[in-house]
Amino acid sequence: MIGGALALFVSANAVFVLIYGLAGVQGNSLFTCGYLVASEAALFYLTFRRIRLQAADYLFSAFVLSIAVSFALNVSTFDPKQVALLAIALGAYPSCRYLSFANPGVRETFVLITGGVVALGTVLSAYAMFTQWDGPYARPVVLGVTDAAAHFFLMICGLMIVAVTATGLDRQKSLQLSAFIFLPAVVFSASHVRATFIAIIVTLIFAFIATESKQRRYFGIVIGALLVAIAIGQVPPYFRNKAMVERQTAQEKATDETPAPQKTKAETPTAPEKPMGETATPQEETETPPRMESRGILLSSCRANIDMSDSIAKRKVALQDALRLLPVAGAFGFGFGAFDQISCVSMEIHNSYLQALVEFGWIGGLCFCVAIVMALVRLLPFFRGSDEARFAICGLVYMATLSVPHGILGEDRMLFAMLGLAVGVYERSTPKRPLRSFRAAAGGDGSSRPTPT
Template sequence: MTEFEMTISERVPSRPKISGGDTRTAMYGVVLASLLSANAIFVLIYSAAGVTGNSILTGGFFVVCEVCLLSIAYRRDIEMSSADWFFAAFLVSIIGSLIINGDTAPTKNWVILAVSLASYVCCRFVRSEHLACLKTTYLWIASPIVAIGTVITAYFLILQWNDPHGKPLVFGFDAATNFLGAFGFLLIALVTTPLTPRRRVVLTALLFLPVAIFAAAMVRFYFVAIVVALLLAAVLSSGRQRVYIAIIIATVLAGSTVGLLARFDTAKVLMTYATQETEISTIQKTVASTQQKHNQTEMVEKIVLPSCNLDLDLNNSVAIRKALLRDAFYIIPSAGLFGLGLDSFLTLSCIKGTEVHNTILQSAIEFGWLGALSLLMLIGVAGYRLLPLSKKDDGARFVFCSLAYVTIVSMAHGRVSHDLLLFALIGLGVGIYERDTQKQPAALVSS
């Protein structure tokens, strides 16, 4: 076998030891795995402490993780790629928006955005040989967290079985979503790891109950993202691995069906919400008015957004999402090159205190057409470059499918300043591709 044909998995041990000799690799795996399951970890910590959150602790955790990643993975041989230039363009759009619109958000939100963007830089220095350790470590860290989260979610689900809201509140948190988010990464790690037939049977059997519980908890869109990520993993895999992934997908679909049927009355109400039309409120029509600062002429002009003319059922999350999308598409044509400023949508929409819930649309509104285009290109280039390598290597496949998973989630739950995982996985994918091509002759890379 020539070096041309060697994959990452063949150049490094398939079962790296997370101890002794390679402490740096072990630390790398632990830090990245902790980032992927951070939301679920914080739910457990804050619930045990009896508090709703602590911004200093949360921010400090992410900063420490990023510093550790940068110190472990830093290398001098990094080369600027097209993805890096698109990331730079995205930064320019943010800076341009700040200069033109001024400080439109609290300092805390600017800091959160900076920490999220820094995750791209920290993960950009990744070494491909750390990928196997990342998956192994994540399985060890996430498995007990997901198990505990499943039990807790089931307990509160039973207590709130007939709650019209659908999703159970776990210690006051919408924790089922966070636990399912970590569970999604866990599934992707499992389907991108070669396993013996016996372990496959055992793991498949163990997955059914958590899937049913989270489906009964009415966490909906995450299941769409999980199934799409698993389908991508199946397409990129070969042989018996595809059969194994197909069984996992069937288990997810069966568990989801059982969970929804178990709370059929609640599920029927939510399906009714999905088809319910939003009525126009004549009362709101007469008073609806909101102001925005024009980013070019500094003139204040009156704008009445679609949400201001709608009589919304605040229990209908689907109707709220539709109204938010209407507002977003109404604003984007006038957002200009650099947008209206960070968090400006919060002050424009009549659905107060709620972002667009779509990372790309929010970027277009708040950082302008340049921001949305550069972010789209950044995601697209990172995924496109990583795709060929994902067909050959399990570790690259895990990152590619995880990036697809997070990107899909960001289309319904995204908020740019909080999308740390999205930027981290983009940086991870860009770094893996660059590192792999540096080890191959230029003729092969160009082909």
């Protein structure tokens, strides 16, 4: 039951795609909120127990307190939906703080459910890609809901891989895992998913280095199969893009051969409109004032025209803006959601660590980053001796890596969940320190002396 609850929690975005797609709607805030809250409440109820607070628990509490202070000090317009998502994301930490992944039944249920979701997502993504071959979107829109569905399904696939490899690999198991993930990797690679694949490969390489030598050959099989699948998945987009270029070239030739109608002087526009996406020359660059005060910092996005259709260019400029704002963020930052109002690209930073430092300040951001590093470093000595520790470490490495290019704190439920799980596993892996009497503490070895009669 715990494995099923955890699988449904980590598969939330994929479940939303399936439910909303079958219902023919784009989304429902009440259902989304209810599903997430119910999932976290179920995990909390099923796993609750007495715990010993760890240093990472205090750091997480300080991070939450810094968020509360930042809300109080920074007067800005908050989106209630985004605030609710942030609260739910933070709630994932205590929900998984008591979770144990040591039970084989929990692991098997988790792998079966997530594997089923990945298989279904592969079929739906492949069908959408086939039917939308000549469509305007680079990524397939699954069930008419979103073009990010392939990313959601692949993210679950990564967690399933972590769960399977955490229990150890042999020749048969590595071949079976490679065979299962090969087709999904081909489909999702053809769907233009990039950062999630990088996070999976980084996690597998980390496990390859940290595990014992006899396991490395099997990790090499999985990594090799994944790389081959990614390469094969790039073939369909190549031919699709080639066909689109040929059609566009043919249309341009046909347009050039057709004589354009002569315009009178009155019909000729005096200032032709610039096509969308065309960058301005240096003489045409203008400074656009931000919608929110940036504490005297002139941002890169506000002094140059940007091709808004180029997501990579937008993220690059957003990253530059965040780095410029970091020195003046102060102890409690600009406030939640402020970066979207300050930066002229009007988008999130897409980096959880920079977002925490810029929007919630140096105190909260450092507590957040140190908590993740501390959880990994403290748990690392148990990597080779515990399946549960391997799952917690690799899961946290995976989500922490994915939060660099795709991180949004309001949607980082899995990052906080894996952080809570890692802290809980460390607590269970370390013996409880026995309490010593004051006399023993003051007298050192004198506690072992016989009591005089």
